Amino acid sequence: xxxxxxxxxxxxxxxxxxxxxxxxxxxxxxxxxxxxxxxxxxxxxxxxxxxxxxxxxxxxxxxxxxxxxxxxxxxxxxxxxxxxxxxxxxxxxxxxxxxxxxxxxxxxxxxxxxxx
Numbered sequence: 101x102x103x104x105x106x107x108x109x110x111x112x113x114x115x116x117x118x119x120x121x122x123x124x125x126x127x128x129x130x131x132x133x134x135x136x137x138x139x140x141x142x143x144x145x146x147x148x149x150x151x152x153x154x155x156x157x158x159x160x161x162x163x164x165x166x167x168x169x170x171x172x173x174x175x176x177x178x179x180x181x182x183x184x185x186x187x188x189x190x191x192x193x194x195x196x197x198x199x200x201x202x203x204x205x206x207x208x209x210x211x212x213x214x215x216x
Contacts, residue, residue: 107158111151118147121186143178
């Protein structure tokens with residue numbers, strides 16, 4: 101039961117961070133509105149659906165490290181653009197989350213290198 105709760109907590113944390121990154125991107129790139137533009141709202145919704153259906157949530161760190169890419173090609177390009185832009189900007193807006201991401205990314209790279 102504790103494992104199921106930790107997986108669900110991880111899923112919710114991932115969804116929250118993607119939402120924050122999309123919101124930051126949308127505010128800066130699409131005119132500073134308080135609500136997401138329709139394109140960014142659709143992307144955030146789609147990303148949430150992908151997280152809800154992810155069968156690898158227990159073992160994966162980030163979608164970019166996953167061997168199975170479940171995003172449609174057009175949405176994958178959009179989320180990559182958001183992540184590429186918003187990632188560095190997260191240091192100013194959410195420094196703890198940004199630091200956690202860097203640490204987990206390095207840990208995952210070491211794990212993947214050791215497995216090969």
